[in-house]
Amino acid sequence: MSELETKQATTQVALEQTAQVEIPKAAESVAPEAQEVPENPLAAYKDVYVVSDILEDKIQPVTIELIGQARILADQLGERVQVMLLGEHVQNQAQELIYYGADIVHVFESQLLKDYTTDGYTKVLADYLLVHKPNVLLIGATNNGRDLAPRMSGRMQNGVVADCTILSVDTKEGLVEWTRPALGGNILAEIISPNHRPQMGSVRPNVFKKPELDTSRTGEVIVEPFELAETDIRTKRLNFIPFSLEGYNLEDAEIIVAGGRGMGNKENFDRLYELADALGGVVGATRPLVEKGWIDLKYQIGQTGKTISPKLYLAFGISGAIQHVSGIGGAETIIAINNDPEAQIFQYSNYGIVGDVMTVLEEMLAQAKGK
Numbered sequence: 001m002s003e004l005e006t007k008q009a010t011t012q013v014a015l016e017q018t019a020q021v022e023i024p025k026a027a028e029s030v031a032p033e034a035q036e037v038p039e040n041p042l043a044a045y046k047d048v049y050v051v052s053d054i055l056e057d058k059i060q061p062v063t064i065e066l067i068g069q070a071r072i073l074a075d076q077l078g079e080r081v082q083v084m085l086l087g088e089h090v091q092n093q094a095q096e097l098i099y100y101g102a103d104i105v106h107v108f109e110s111q112l113l114k115d116y117t118t119d120g121y122t123k124v125l126a127d128y129l130l131v132h133k134p135n136v137l138l139i140g141a142t143n144n145g146r147d148l149a150p151r152m153s154g155r156m157q158n159g160v161v162a163d164c165t166i167l168s169v170d171t172k173e174g175l176v177e178w179t180r181p182a183l184g185g186n187i188l189a190e191i192i193s194p195n196h197r198p199q200m201g202s203v204r205p206n207v208f209k210k211p212e213l214d215t216s217r218t219g220e221v222i223v224e225p226f227e228l229a230e231t232d233i234r235t236k237r238l239n240f241i242p243f244s245l246e247g248y249n250l251e252d253a254e255i256i257v258a259g260g261r262g263m264g265n266k267e268n269f270d271r272l273y274e275l276a277d278a279l280g281g282v283v284g285a286t287r288p289l290v291e292k293g294w295i296d297l298k299y300q301i302g303q304t305g306k307t308i309s310p311k312l313y314l315a316f317g318i319s320g321a322i323q324h325v326s327g328i329g330g331a332e333t334i335i336a337i338n339n340d341p342e343a344q345i346f347q348y349s350n351y352g353i354v355g356d357v358m359t360v361l362e363e364m365l366a367q368a369k370g371k
């Protein structure tokens with residue numbers, strides 16, 4: 001992102017990228033009748049593309065979430081959804097992407113693409129996309145995607161909006177509006193890319209809900225030829241060590257019981273594990289509790305923690321600060337318990353209980369244990 005220029009509101013900015021597309025200036029000396037109206041070079045850029053996120057030859061859920069968003073954007077823009085599927089043995093998963101909303105899936109298979117490498121993936125994607133000109137490019141903000149997005153930005157000579165939480169279309173201008181938390185999460189910045197293509201952004205996993213699988217959808221799977229040699233890749237993967245070796249993964253949990261500062265003390269907070277056990281769920285927390293050392297950082301939910309998408313999220317004594325709720329938007333049902341009827345968290349909840357956390361917790365425990 002080289003320059004940011006304020007548009008209408010302080011939170012809406014236009015992304016000015018290093019020029020890849022130069023709009024030709026009309027020649028001053030040419031007679032009016034000989035002057036041709038220059039064609040808008042941006043019009044050559046079409047369709048919403050998604051880069052699939054692959055781990056061990058398996059498509060990661062963020063790819064499906066992005067296809068759902070791409071479908072919504074493409075329908076508003078009157079364009080198609082195209083997916084770039086890279087890996088070693090991935091072609092058999094292409095049809096499923098069509099069932100989730102893709103129109104075309106481009107398959108790039110090679111033993112050299114089995115594991116993600118910055119060099120390999122960037123080369124294959126950039127070689128193809130510089131020729132085929134996407135209007136919009138979506139990348140998952142996973143570990144690999146966070147590495148890939150800025151590299152693609154360099155190759156496409158273009159900006160990228162990282163970690164978006166809301167995507168929409170300005171139908172008048174035909175531009176994607178990328179919304180992301182800014183200034184420590186205190187404001188939501190809306191960013192547009194009026195002058196350059198592709199419009200590029202990364203989106204965190206679990207922010208958007210997975211679209212419905214529709215097995216009646218049809219589309220095209222194209223196995224693409226491409227050039228990639230071992231010498232193009234300067235790194236070699238020696239081993240894969242998963243980040244979390246013990247405990248549980250909040251991002252996969254279907255039921256999360258979370259506590260905030262309103263739990264009062266660690267003893268009270270630890271009672272949440274009892275409820276989580278009884279419901280078949282796990283425990284998460286707000287940042288202050290992590291800072292107090294009551295729970296490990298990997299169970300923190302929010303902007304600087306995990307983004308979650310459980311079926312049920314129970315928020316005990318949590319105020320609903322923007323930095324926390326930016327991580328819970330993917331939850332299907334949110335139930336908040338707070339003794340302040342004005343607490344912000346109630347604005348994000350499907351159900352709210354105004355009351356003392358421990359009184360409500362005891363009652364829930366009794367109900368869950370069938371007492």
Ligand SMILES: Cc1cc2nc3c(=O)[nH]c(=O)nc-3n(C[C@H](O)[C@H](O)[C@H](O)COP(=O)(O)OP(=O)(O)OC[C@H]3O[C@@H](n4cnc5c(N)ncnc54)[C@H](O)[C@@H]3O)c2cc1C
Nearest residue numbers: 260261262286287302303304305317318319323324339357
């Ligand atoms: C750059 C930055 C990044 C951040 N990232 C994160 C993040 O990733 N995740 C995160 O969670 N926070 C994050 N924060 C912190 C965030 O701003 C809030 O301070 C935090 O989320 C508040 O945590 P809380 O809701 O537990 O506490 P509080 O805001 O203190 O809220 C406690 C709530 O408990 C209620 N309460 C008190 N007693 C009771 C009772 N007996 N019964 C019922 N209710 C009660 C109160 O009414 C209140 O609403 C970040 C902050 C910054 C600046």
